[in-house]
Amino acid sequence: MCLTQVLCTTCGSNQVRPFGYSTHDVPRYYCCNDKCEIKTFMLEYRYKACEPGVKEKIIDMAINGSGIRDTSKVLGISKTTVIKTLKKKKAVW
Ligand SMILES: [Zn+2]
Known part of the structure; x- marks a missing residue:
């Protein structure tokens, strides 16, 4: 088993939780930092x-x-x- 720490791509916070999957089955994440501009993000984008x-x-x-x-x-x-x-x-x- 391998765990990877996910950091927000905008603010760099580690207060991130899973937020489902995109239509192409790529995991999405939600940044719990209140001051972050973008709330949801993915680690790799198709486009x-x-x-x-x-x-x-x-x-x-x-x-x-x-x-x-x-x-x-x-x-x-x-x-x-x-x-x-x-x-x-x-x-x-
Ligand atoms: Zn953030």
Whole structure:
């Protein structure tokens, strides 16, 4: 028997409990830390666009002048996902 300690991917807390399975039978976890921004997470994602930090990379690449097709090829995600993420992002400046 092998036990693995699961830490929250957002806040790093070890106060995590099981939260069922995704539709592809990957275990989901629930972070019990009240200050955590994201409550449920998985350790491995089927789609790269769902991984934490990808949306920030899309915005960084757009600010640095990368196009939609360039961003989707570099990150290995759909062009539609890039467009949707950029449309959702509010202007900060
Ligand atoms: Zn957390």
